[in-house]
Amino acid sequence: MSDLIHRIAFHGADHQPDSPSVECQHLSVSYAAIGGRLFAADSPVDALAELSFQVKEGEQIAVIGPNGAGKSTLFKVLAGILKPDSGQIQLFGNPPEEHICIAYVSQRNQIDWSFPATVADVVMMGRTRQIGLFRRPRKKDWEIVYQALEQVDAAHLAKKQIGELSGGQQQRVFIARALALETDLLLLDEPLSGLDLPSQNALFEILDTLRPEEVTVLVATHDLNVAARHFDRIMLLNRHIIAFGPADEVLTTENLLAAYGGLSPHQHPSPNTQHPTPNT
């Protein structure tokens, strides 16, 4: 009961000064923890094994790796909605589940787009905590919602039902929701899949506007060119970290072979095709 009262009146932990946005040490997550099943006796036990890394405040990181590499699992651990089996993880000096400033934008196929909500309604959901229990949105909340929508160039869509949007617009609305909840750590899971080139470019322009605000951004993607061009550092992941650093150090033939197991990333099945490993 006391836990319930604590969670209802929760305002999130204060950030420790000079702490990195993300600090992981020996982080491991088993397939059992993410509800996956083993398909063969020699299948690996861990979805993520022994991850140790740091991300500085305001950095923008691309996380790349094949399907089943653990990108979504890593994001869920960072978002505090999946507990690691072992290892340490701290965001801004505190455990993830003590923050309400983390925005995890999941893959688009996990949303019911026929839901009766307008774009402004969806963005307002991000302010649930700031509005507080038993209260309605105030004028200030609506102003913040519209500011967020303007920042992603979607203010004109505010009154549309979310199902009426294109893929790129949907992605931008969810980023606006992250802005409305005043996020300090934005996790975008495969935001580019299914987007045309102009929509992709619009997305990167929005990410650029987050730089002055020192929002830390992690983006899971399959597109190596995009990763090399738009991000400060690249994490090459396949259950463990194969390389983590600037593009020219990470995207070597040797590293890519290690990550993709001989398949070039372009030959790899697209994120939209079914894959036997749990893509969580």
Place this chain on the structure above:
Amino acid sequence: MLTWLLDPLQFNFIIRALLASIMVGIVCSVLGTYVVLRGMAFLGDALAHTILPGVVGAFLLGLPLALGALVVGIATAIGIGYLTDRGAIKEDTAIGVIFAGMFALGIAMLSASGNYTVDLSHFLFGNLLGVSAADLWVISILSVLVLLVIYLFFKEFLVITFDPILAQTLRLPTTFLRYLLLILIAITIVTALQVVGIALMLAMFVTPAATAALLTRRLPVMMVVAAAIGTFSGVSGVYASYYVNIASGAAVVLVATIIFVVVFALTPSQK
């Protein structure tokens, strides 16, 4: 036309039936929007059936039926929530086992007593024209309670329904909210017991809300439209059973179903 509408109102039992069907029409339809959007139709149906032993037990002991229904309904809601949380068996399997088992228990209890068929049909199909003043009080208090809780937790219910992951990253008390919703459904079932009965309960939750979903694109509007359809169906059902002499619960559900079919036929296909 006016006399046709006013004529039944000279009877107190008709006025009570109208008031009951209006309140139940509103509360079932409003809560039903969550049932529809969260895909809880099977769960709602099961929960309605599991209260039978509670109702029969109260009936045999001479206690208020609503009390027995309420106790068993809330206990089952928590039980289903718990089984689902454990994750050892699939949710619909767990619901199916509890649903059939409890319903069988209710029938067994009732068959051991005397007036088996008449009583069973009242529980199964409701007895709208037999709503007493005391029933009306119970229905009013519980309806207001349910609507108040929905109003107070509107934002939070919206978030756990639309985007459970957002609810988790906002650190909302998701488990508490899910149980709260189940308990609200159990309470609402108790209010609707007299109006449509156990067997047709699901229609009151699902049909007006499903119709409203076709017509609206914001949840608050969907709730209002669903409540209007629920109310209209309830009132029409009372008149139908007065003039045509058909079972009131069935009449209410048939009106709601016809409205759904008409709206569905007139709505342009979205895909």
